[in-house]
Amino acid sequence: MASSLGLGSGMWSEEAEIDASLLEGTTDVELLKQAWRNEKAAPEILKFQGPLVLRIREQIKLLEETVDEFRENGVDDLVVSLYQMDLDRTLFLLRSYLRIRLQKIEKYTIHISKTDLWNHLSEQEQKFTERCREKMEKHLEQSVLARLPHGYQSIMKQSISSEEDDMVPEPQLDTFVFCKTKDAVGAFQLDDTGDDIVDLVADDLYVIRYKSIKGLVDASQIDLV
Amino acid sequence: MYGRRASQLLKEQASCEAGQLTPFNSDAFEQVIKECDEHNLQLRSLIRKIEDQNLDIQTTRNEDHFGAVIHHLSLIRNKRCLMAYMYNRAEIIQSLRWKLGPVLPQEIQEKLNYLEEEYFKNHSTVIESYMSEMDIDLTVDMVPPKDPYIRVRVLDEIGEVCLDDHSISLSKHSLHFLRRTDAEPFISQGLMEEFVE
Structure with missing residues (x-):
């Protein structure tokens, strides 16, 4: 896999010299791969990588054009299929990244739409969430809620006597995740009580509760694997 | 109770x-x-x-x-x-x-x-x-790609289909060498299977 990505990065570097990410020596594909891994491992939905997705889509378009051009000009089939393979892999990453996010939205529609997570979504994802919610509410309304006695018909609350919304599925933030540090974070407090302090050194693997390192993931100081 | x-x-x-x-x-x-x-x-x-x-x-x-x-x-x-x-x-x-x-x-x-x-x-x-x-189809590419082309066997009569720029006749039991993205929708509907020798 690494060799094929190397092939892609070589070609893209020509047109992407302005790209800040390249100055750090990482390609957009690498960044997308990391975003995809994080999204896969995190129990809740992370911030949408808007600019990155845009760049990747442009690069995909460029690659597609290159491949088409090669085909027309009768470039060696092997070369073409190497480029095609590289293209397919990038496309897979992009599709899978978007898909995982939609599936998280499907799972926690209501929770996402009533919390800060709403701001993690792209514009299209927000529309998707609204529509999802509308359809799901209609479905549960017609099949169950409308047939229950008055006072028990809320989708958010068990009955009118509940003070908070106690019927909304939420992601389990307590789960353990595997993660890898990039740079040394130093002494890190795992919980509010301050009893549990871990020294996070650079480039090391940890298994920690997602809840504790949530902030580090957001600040991309740590990668989930 | x-x-x-x-x-x-x-x-x-x-x-x-x-x-x-x-x-x-x-x-x-x-x-x-x-x-x-x-x-x-x-x-x-x-x-x-x-x-x-x-x-x-x-x-x-x-x-x-x-x-x-x-x-x-x-x-x-x-x-x-x-x-x-x-x-x-x-x-x-x-x-x-x-x-x-x-x-x-x-x-x-x-x-x-x-x-x-x-x-x-x-x-x-x-x-x-x-x-x-x-403007993206998310229902293809469900598994990470290995090869852009795969060998498939047609399980059910599909008939003439237009793929890319040429049409191809997918009759029952025939074997084809197709682009994976083209074949995936047929596979998920159970009309084709990947052919492994």
């Missing part, structure tokens, strides 16, 4: 393999709905009884109050079970859209009740609008 039928409904679901649907159990479902109504009637009549005795409904702690609480809690439990039943099924229905595409095979369709069929269609359109807004 109160709430037993509702929990049986869920047990039936839990005993089934994950991600698989059981046929919609409308008998049990209707019975639980009826139970809810009965609990509600009992609850109302107990509350009325307390009120008729001119007791304060907030502070009274007599046998009628506790009776009412039991009916209230049983009703809530039934509601949670019914919602969980419907919601878990809806989650599976969502996943079917990703796994099988916009048309469900007959044997799965039979397991849904009519509202669920409706929901499947509705949810399908929600996913489709997202894909068209983003």
